Amino acid sequence: MTEVRIDYDGEGLDESQVPPAPYDLVRQWVGDARRRQDASGDVPEPEAISIATANAQGAPHVRTVLMRYLETDGPGFYTNLESAKASDLAANPQVAGALTWPTMFRAIRFTGTARELPRDVVRTYFDSRPWGSRVGAWVSKQSRPLDSRAELEAANAEMAARYPDTGSPDDVPLPDFWGGYRIDCDEIEFWAGRHSRLHDRLVFVRTAEGNLDDPSAWRLERRWP
Numbered sequence: 267m268t269e270v271r272i273d274y275d276g277e278g279l280d281e282s283q284v285p286p287a288p289y290d291l292v293r294q295w296v297g298d299a300r301r302r303q304d305a306s307g308d309v310p311e312p313e314a315i316s317i318a319t320a321n322a323q324g325a326p327h328v329r330t331v332l333m334r335y336l337e338t339d340g341p342g343f344y345t346n347l348e349s350a351k352a353s354d355l356a357a358n359p360q361v362a363g364a365l366t367w368p369t370m371f372r373a374i375r376f377t378g379t380a381r382e383l384p385r386d387v388v389r390t391y392f393d394s395r396p397w398g399s400r401v402g403a404w405v406s407k408q409s410r411p412l413d414s415r416a417e418l419e420a421a422n423a424e425m426a427a428r429y430p431d432t433g434s435p436d437d438v439p440l441p442d443f444w445g446g447y448r449i450d451c452d453e454i455e456f457w458a459g460r461h462s463r464l465h466d467r468l469v470f471v472r473t474a475e476g477n478l479d480d481p482s483a484w485r486l487e488r489r490w491p
């Protein structure tokens with residue numbers, strides 16, 4: 267690999283800028299990433315989050331999804347409940363997620379326990395998706411072997427015929443095998459890249475029960491970069 271060295275020149279992060287609980291800062295950084303994408307176009311998919319799971323034997327797997335859920339009880343994502351990540355989480359609910367915005371010299375890391383999102387939350391999100399994506403949820407036997415691209419396209423045509431687009435969210439029912447997870451966080455790290463690798467790492471560590479906006483549930487710790 268040829269070395270390309272970039273001196274990280276981010277704004278940094280100081281304790282004085284950090285609220286007493288992590289939620290507002292997560293929202294702020296996600297909002298900053300969206301605004302930057304709108305303004306400069308160099309943060310595509312600002313909500314892309316790498317999700318790490320481990321199976322029953324402890325073997326790790328990581329993949330990128332979209333963080334389409336962010337409430338005071340944690341960040342979350344939607345997926346197929348029969349996928350490889352879902353079977354990892356059924357065996358071992360420990361999970362980690364990383365949002366990374368290299369052009370902003372920022373990242374947020376979440377670690378915790380995966381909890382399935384309630385069906386009413388999943389349904390509301392599912393109904394908000396475009397028709398093609400809702401049909402696609404029915405089509406995909408996510409993570410399982412597929413013989414050919416042609417088989418995928420035939421399955422899509424079959425589902426599109428079964429659930430034609432009527433312009434209403436009722437036209438495609440929510441599959442039982444499609445849902446979501448949120449991360450019940452025990453740590454949330456804010457990483458801000460700075461010059462000469464003297465980065466800021468400020469980590470909220472859970473000390474008690476409570477949501478991401480509850481100051482009594484968290485203490486703040488700085489870590490060596």
Ligand SMILES: Cc1cc2nc3c(=O)[nH]c(=O)nc-3n(C[C@H](O)[C@H](O)[C@H](O)COP(=O)(O)O)c2cc1C
Nearest residue numbers: 311314329330331332344345346349350351352409
């Ligand atoms: C930018 C991006 C966004 C993605 N968003 C999702 C998503 O929201 N949900 C999902 O299940 N897969 C999403 N995927 C596909 C996953 O990376 C992955 O291929 C899929 O979930 C199967 O993972 P698994 O076999 O480990 O369960 C996305 C991929 C990329 C690159």
